[in-house]
Amino acid sequence: MVKRHELTDEQWRIIEALLPPSGANGRPRVDDRRVINGMLFKAKTGVAWRDLPERYGPWKTVYNRFWRWSRNGTLTMLVSRVRVIAEAIDELDREVSVDSSIVRAHQHAAGARRSSRRTGGETSGRADRAR
Numbered sequence: 001m002v003k004r005h006e007l008t009d010e011q012w013r014i015i016e017a018l019l020p021p022s023g024a025n026g027r028p029r030v031d032d033r034r035v036i037n038g039m040l041f042k043a044k045t046g047v048a049w050r051d052l053p054e055r056y057g058p059w060k061t062v063y064n065r066f067w068r069w070s071r072n073g074t075l076t077m078l079v080s081r082v083r084v085i086a087e088a089i090d091e092l093d094r095e096v097s098v099d100s101s102i103v104r105a106h107q108h109a110a111g112a113r114r115s116s117r118r119t120g121g122e123t124s125g126r127a128d129r130a131r
Contacts, residue, residue: 003055005044006037018081020074030061038062 007015012033022029029035038056042049052059069075 005041007033007040014085015078015082018078030057035062035065039066
């Protein structure tokens with residue numbers, strides 16, 4: 001049974017063929033599907049790495065694989081190849097998100113004119129006393 005934020009068997013078959021071979025740089029990796037599902041869970045829910053559910057294995061394993069694949073371009077390659085496949089079979093859903101947040105800035109940040117008169121700080125007081 002596939003959980004809410006996990007890959008289906010069909011999705012996994014496509015992605016599995018695109019992954020670099022396991023054990024190419026040393027010992028074999030832990031289950032790729034479980035780790036990728038952990039990455040997807042993190043991305044979709046925004047949960048902290050340490051709060052990943054135990055079904056994805058140790059959080060540190062998922063984090064290390066994510067960090068390593070981000071740095072060496074594996075994730076970028078996977079996303080671009082999957083996108084090409086999805087476009088070819090017309091399965092790519094495009095979503096548009098519009099943010100209507102309002103950000104207010106201080107009046108000086110908005111380009112307001114500065115006053116030409118002195119504000120009367122301590123430095124101007126010394127200059128007046130010297131006269």
